[in-house]
Amino acid sequence: MKRGLRSFGIDASLLGGGVALAILGMPLVSGRWILIVLAVGLISIPVVRSKNLQTTFWTPREVNRRTLKLELDKEACMGVASCVKLAPQVFKLDEASLKSAFISYAPLVILDEKGASNQTILDAAMSCPYRAIILADANSGERVYP
C-alpha cells in the first residue's frame, strides 16, 4: 500500500515519541506513570490511523478501469496543496474566496473530476496529510480511499 510521505512521517514521529516516553517512564517512581500514559496515547494514534487505512493494492490498470467519485472533507482540508501539485487539472485552491472570508487558507475546489487519470487522483488523495479527499467507486459506491 502506498501512503503519503508526510502522513508516514507523522505516524513514525508519534510512534518514536511514544516509545521514547515509554522508555523514560520505565522505572515507575514518583510521577513517571504520566510518561507511560502519554506514551500509550502517542502510540495509539498511528495504530488507530493504520486500522482506518483501506488497502489499495490495485494496479494502475485496475484503478483506471473504474469510475471514481470524488468528495472533499472541507472541514479536514488545511490547504497544504500537495493534491493540487499532483493533479492541478483536478484540484484548485480557491484563492479568490480568501478575500471575502475569515479563513487563513484558500478552500479546495474540484475543477474537473476527470482531469487526470484515476491513479493520479488516487496519488493526490494519498498525498493529503489530512485525508480530506475521499474517493469512491461511482458505480458500486465502494469506498476506495481512505
Ligand code: SF4
Ligand atoms: S485536500 Fe489535503 S492536500 Fe489538498 S489542499 Fe486540502 S489538505 Fe492539502
